[in-house]
Amino acid sequence: MSEQLTFTYSIDGDDFTRAGEASSSVKNKLKMLGVSSEAIRKVAIAMYEGEINMVIHADGGTIDVSVSDDDITMVLADKGPGIPDIDKAMQEGYSTAREEVRSLGFGAGMGLPNMKRFTDEMQIDTVLGEGTTITMKVHL
Amino acid sequence: MTIREMQQVLDARFLYGEELADLDAQFVFSADMMSDVLAYCGKCSVLITGLCNPQVVRTAEMLDIVCIIFVRGKLPDENMLALARGKSIAVLATEHYMFTACGILYENGLRGGA
Numbered sequence: 599m600s601e602q603l604t605f606t607y608s609i610d611g612d613d614f615t616r617a618g619e620a621s622s623s624v625k626n627k628l629k630m631l632g633v634s635s636e637a638i639r640k641v642a643i644a645m646y647e648g649e650i651n652m653v654i655h656a657d658g659g660t661i662d663v664s665v666s667d668d669d670i671t672m673v674l675a676d677k678g679p680g681i682p683d684i685d686k687a688m689q690e691g692y693s694t695a696r697e698e699v700r701s702l703g704f705g706a707g708m709g710l711p712n713m714k715r716f717t718d719e720m721q722i723d724t725v726l727g728e729g730t731t732i733t734m735k736v737h738l
Numbered sequence: 739m740t741i742r743e744m745q746q747v748l749d750a751r752f753l754y755g756e757e758l759a760d761l762d763a764q765f766v767f768s769a770d771m772m773s774d775v776l777a778y779c780g781k782c783s784v785l786i787t788g789l790c791n792p793q794v795v796r797t798a799e800m801l802d803i804v805c806i807i808f809v810r811g812k813l814p815d816e817n818m819l820a821l822a823r824g825k826s827i828a829v830l831a832t833e834h835y836m837f838t839a840c841g842i843l844y845e846n847g848l849r850g851g852a
Contacts, residue, residue, distance in 0.1 A: 618796035708773035
């Protein structure tokens with residue numbers, strides 16, 4: 599693969615049952631591109647957690663995934679409330695999710711830590727009241 | 739242990755995937771929080787859970803899980819089963835509580851993978 603491929607997804611913030619469709623699509627595309635199963639797994643987990651977060655906290659957003667020879671880059675951008683304290687949000691177990699979200703199996707304060715755990719680079723840019731952009735890279 | 743053997747020792751029903759019954763698994767993860775499954779599942783290829791919504795199937799898909807076992811008599815709806823069919827993930831349902839289901843599988847040689 600010599601040129602960079604990019605896929606863009608619009609994430610619907612209203613429908614929790616559809617959350618994960620974009621991650622599923624990316625997983626299939628990476629498989630078809632012959633990316634290693636270890637890298638696919640890391641991308642799938644990190645992107646899925648991000649996608650869920652967008653639905654839970656930010657009423658959706660967009661995800662751009664670029665694949666180059668060296669890495670896979672995921673950029674998750676939302677226009678949600680922003681993250682007031684990134685250090686706290688990165689602590690395992692810290693969560694601001696509603697009880698209703700927890701009953702669905704998420705909101706245990708593992709989302710952002712999982713995204714960091716399964717990627718090689720992660721950057722969070724957030725502005726309160728304006729939104730959050732998270733950029734993650736998995737090296738190939 | 740094959741999925742068929744798990745079905746038998748757990749007195750479970752196949753809700754989907756009898757054709758996958760010969761798949762073999764060694765490691766199992768059990769939890770109701772999907773974020774914990776994503777974090778700690780490791781090399782496990784079977785998921786035991788009492789949570790019952792489409793994100794269980796999505797989580798299994800991301801981790802290449804081959805079989806989901808619903809405990810405590812939980813039954814996935816048609817939407818969830820359609821998702822599982824689309825991803826070739828076998829789905830079993832047992833009346834056992836999670837602790838008991840895990841104990842039975844452990845006794846039969848399966849282990850946690852983390």
